[in-house]
Amino acid sequence: MIYKETGQFKSTYESDHSIFPLIQDKIAFNILMLVAFLVVPFFIDSYWEKAILIPFLIYSMAAIGLNILTGYCGQVSLGTGGFMAVGAFATYKIMTFFPELNIMIIVLLSGVITAFVGILFGLPSLRIKGFYLAVATLASQFFIIWLFNKVPWFYNYSDTGQITVSERTMFGVAVTGANAPPYATYLFCLILVVVLGFAAKNMIRSKIGRSWMAIRDMDIAAEIIGVPPLKTKLSAFAISSFYIGIAGSLYFAVYLGALEVTESFDIMAISFPVLFMIIIGGLGSMLGSFLGAAFIVLLPIFLKNVMVDLIGLSAVTAKHFEITIWGLLMVVFLILEPHGLARLWSIAKEKLRKWPFPY
Amino acid sequence: MGLKKMMVGLLGSVIAIGGFLEVATADLKFPMLVYRTGAYAPNGIPNADGFVDYYKMINARDGGIGGEKIVFPECETGYKTQVGVECYEKHKENAMVFQPMSTGITYQLIPKASADGVTVYSTGYGRTSAKNGKVFKWIFNAPATYWDGASIAVRHILKQNMGNIKGKKIALVYHNSAYGKEPIRTLQVLAKKHGYKLMLLPVDHPGQEQKATWLKIRKQRPNYVLMWGWGVMNQVAIKQAASIKFPMENFIGIWWSGSENDVMPAGAGANGYKALTFNAPGTDYQVHKDIKKYVHDKGQASGDGSHFGTVLYNRGLFQAMVQVEAARVAQKIHGTSKITPAMYRDGMENVDLNAKRMEELGFKNFAPPFKNTCENHGGSGLAAVQQWDAKAKKWNMITEYMYGDSEVVDKLIAEDSTKYAKEQKIAMRCN
Numbered sequence: 001m002i003y004k005e006t007g008q009f010k011s012t013y014e015s016d017h018s019i020f021p022l023i024q025d026k027i028a029f030n031i032l033m034l035v036a037f038l039v040v041p042f043f044i045d046s047y048w049e050k051a052i053l054i055p056f057l058i059y060s061m062a063a064i065g066l067n068i069l070t071g072y073c074g075q076v077s078l079g080t081g082g083f084m085a086v087g088a089f090a091t092y093k094i095m096t097f098f099p100e101l102n103i104m105i106i107v108l109l110s111g112v113i114t115a116f117v118g119i120l121f122g123l124p125s126l127r128i129k130g131f132y133l134a135v136a137t138l139a140s141q142f143f144i145i146w147l148f149n150k151v152p153w154f155y156n157y158s159d160t161g162q163i164t165v166s167e168r169t170m171f172g173v174a175v176t177g178a179n180a181p182p183y184a185t186y187l188f189c190l191i192l193v194v195v196l197g198f199a200a201k202n203m204i205r206s207k208i209g210r211s212w213m214a215i216r217d218m219d220i221a222a223e224i225i226g227v228p229p230l231k232t233k234l235s236a237f238a239i240s241s242f243y244i245g246i247a248g249s250l251y252f253a254v255y256l257g258a259l260e261v262t263e264s265f266d267i268m269a270i271s272f273p274v275l276f277m278i279i280i281g282g283l284g285s286m287l288g289s290f291l292g293a294a295f296i297v298l299l300p301i302f303l304k305n306v307m308v309d310l311i312g313l314s315a316v317t318a319k320h321f322e323i324t325i326w327g328l329l330m331v332v333f334l335i336l337e338p339h340g341l342a343r344l345w346s347i348a349k350e351k352l353r354k355w356p357f358p359y
Numbered sequence: 360m361g362l363k364k365m366m367v368g369l370l371g372s373v374i375a376i377g378g379f380l381e382v383a384t385a386d387l388k389f390p391m392l393v394y395r396t397g398a399y400a401p402n403g404i405p406n407a408d409g410f411v412d413y414y415k416m417i418n419a420r421d422g423g424i425g426g427e428k429i430v431f432p433e434c435e436t437g438y439k440t441q442v443g444v445e446c447y448e449k450h451k452e453n454a455m456v457f458q459p460m461s462t463g464i465t466y467q468l469i470p471k472a473s474a475d476g477v478t479v480y481s482t483g484y485g486r487t488s489a490k491n492g493k494v495f496k497w498i499f500n501a502p503a504t505y506w507d508g509a510s511i512a513v514r515h516i517l518k519q520n521m522g523n524i525k526g527k528k529i530a531l532v533y534h535n536s537a538y539g540k541e542p543i544r545t546l547q548v549l550a551k552k553h554g555y556k557l558m559l560l561p562v563d564h565p566g567q568e569q570k571a572t573w574l575k576i577r578k579q580r581p582n583y584v585l586m587w588g589w590g591v592m593n594q595v596a597i598k599q600a601a602s603i604k605f606p607m608e609n610f611i612g613i614w615w616s617g618s619e620n621d622v623m624p625a626g627a628g629a630n631g632y633k634a635l636t637f638n639a640p641g642t643d644y645q646v647h648k649d650i651k652k653y654v655h656d657k658g659q660a661s662g663d664g665s666h667f668g669t670v671l672y673n674r675g676l677f678q679a680m681v682q683v684e685a686a687r688v689a690q691k692i693h694g695t696s697k698i699t700p701a702m703y704r705d706g707m708e709n710v711d712l713n714a715k716r717m718e719e720l721g722f723k724n725f726a727p728p729f730k731n732t733c734e735n736h737g738g739s740g741l742a743a744v745q746q747w748d749a750k751a752k753k754w755n756m757i758t759e760y761m762y763g764d765s766e767v768v769d770k771l772i773a774e775d776s777t778k779y780a781k782e783q784k785i786a787m788r789c790n
Contacts, residue, residue: 046475050444051448160537161540162537167783256441257470262563263537301445315395315432315434316395316435
């Protein structure tokens with residue numbers, strides 16, 4: 001009923017191929033965008049910025065990146081933390097080498113550098129698959145972290161291995177550094193996520209995306225029908241790493257501002273959580289990347305705030321409950337819907353379509 | 360779309376309620392970033408208990424500071440930087456001072472707090488060069504810094520060797536993070552000065568895996584081992600050292616690697632282990648009597664009360680005492696009991712804890728006296744060496760409080776802070 005498709009006729013190829021074929025989806029998405037761009041910036045404060053929205057956007061970006069590689073191309077990767085570290089350190093090095101360069105260009109360049117590193121570490125994927133590949137990418141994770149720890153050039157010989165961002169502006173407003181107003185950092189991340197999100201969605205719907213999915217579904221068959229595995233797999237690694245690199249760049253420059261490689265890009269801090277995001281959100285789904293990021297990043301904060309501020313539990317009790325509830329929910333979701341939150345959403349849509357007369 | 364929008368809306372509004380429910384009051388707010396969970400909890404719990412008990416005691420005995428009650432909301436960080444940021448953003452409104460209890464979080468907060476105008480007090484940890492008040496207006500790290508600590512440890516070794524340690528080998532076993540890396544620079548400079556060889560042995564978070572590290576030590580036989588560890592890493596290192604029969608009296612930890620929790624698991628093997636400290640353990644002080652009377656005897660002890668008088672509990676008392684004293688000083692300077700965060704900073708900068716004042720506060724002979732000034736946010740830099748007696752289960756002070764090598768340390772601090780000021784375009788104060 002709510003999702004009534006009846007009467008929505010597509011008379012051109014263009015409208016038939018649009019990202020949101022249903023008018024209801026289109027309206028909802030446009031409203032969401034209007035709110036995100038025109039309402040939120042006026043009300044955002046630094047708590048919403050630093051604790052909720054920025055981490056959500058950055059992890060969404062990383063989840064999109066990993067989803068391209070794992071969800072669409074079927075190459076399991078545990079190297080997300082390492083690739084994000086490459087993005088972060090690329091940003092830092094470019095920033096200190098070229099103080100005049102615009103921050104947007106720095107972020108994009110960091111993505112490009114990470115893409116090359118991704119290709120390099122993607123090479124083993126031509127020979128090994130599945131769990132074995134996961135272990136190979138795990139090696140890249142440990143190698144990269146070790147490298148950034150071992151070679152002082154990467155952190156400009158600072159005593160503690162900490163890298164610190166300096167202030168950069170866009171249109172005269174600071175977007176990095178401690179003096180950046182919340183709306184600026186938020187909009188900066190939002191623009192990148194929206195633009196690159198659309199780019200990813202369109203890539204997936206075009207030739208390159210279809211070749212990824214062909215490789216994912218059965219690589220031998222794909223090769224026989226003419227999908228080159230080398231080019232396809234490496235392009236997936238490159239593009240995925242580009243997204244993850246940008247996420248790492250934002251994580252360092254906009255979100256944390258100062259970080260230390262072992263703690264911030266630890267396998268337990270990034271690689272596993274991002275993998276959980278796409279599994280819980282939905283492998284091979286754009287919406288899933290966002291839902292998964294929300295689940296992993298926002299749910300603990302939400303649980304904590306409810307338990308500490310509304311119920312009045314002590315911080316430590318709340319933490320124990322939070323870990324338990326969060327874990328339980330994860331298991332429950334995976335049992336109820338192994339295909340993730342995105343699938344849950346599409347089931348809900350199906351139900352809404354038939355409501356109130358299911359047959 | 361209805362369902363999705365509704366869910367998003369619901370989630371959003373509840374997070375909002377959660378985020379903004381905090382009631383603004385006229386009380387003095389001392390938010391606490393604690394970790395009672397995770398790999399660092401064995402050290403985090405006694406320390407946090409010390410804070411809470413001291414605040415409770417001040418509220419019960421004096422009715423707060425100058426009539427203003429202390430409120431101390433706890434925020435559990437689990438020693439994680441990201442969670443620390445969330446906690447800071449949540450509690451920074453009207454907060455007097457943040458005590459992050461983590462060097463990683465301190466590094467994170469230094470630029471943020473400086474921009475927001477919130478005081479950060481990292482007692483004997485955090486960024487060493489924050490001692491330079493000319494650059495770091497809002498950051499304090501009294502009474503001693505890691506570089507003081509490193510040079511005091513070397514001084515202690517020098518004393519034992521009649522001032523000559525040429526050709527000796529000193530190993531540093533450190534937490535592979537900003538915290539553990541802090542002393543390296545100083546130890547390298549000192550190595551040049553005194554002619555010892557430095558061996559660097561990083562241990563990755565959380566520090567349970569140290570077999571390889573101690574195998575190396577067994578093979579290469581350094582004469583001394585220094586340790587910059589925290590949490591389970593301390594316990595594991597001391598156990599490993601005992602198991603390879605490393606002479607414990609040549610094993611010296613920083614002040615964060617010298618609590619009862621660190622040595623107890625190794626049992627008798629830990630006997631003779633040394634650690635630096637800038638506060639005394641034990642319960643023979645006036646402040647303990649007051650806490651007993653006003654807090655513990657009323658059944659309001661934080662946690663289970665079992666950490667009373669331990670090294671880290673006492674350090675918590677000391678840290679809380681300095682924070683409370685800063686508020687008193689600020690009230691005196693500005694002539695009002697309702698101080699703002701900016702006024703509080705002035706108080707912290709003018710804290711003068713001489714022996715007499717310490718005695719008035721119930722801390723007689725508890726810690727060496729120190730004083731903050733506009734230029735010096737790092738206090739006296741005094742620390743002593745304590746040694747563990749496994750039989751009596753007691754820490755004994757074996758040296759006087761001594762100074763670090765200020766000739767080396769001051770130069771490094773000036774260098775590092777000037778570099779930071781240049782990078783961040785900070786104008787020097789206190790001219």
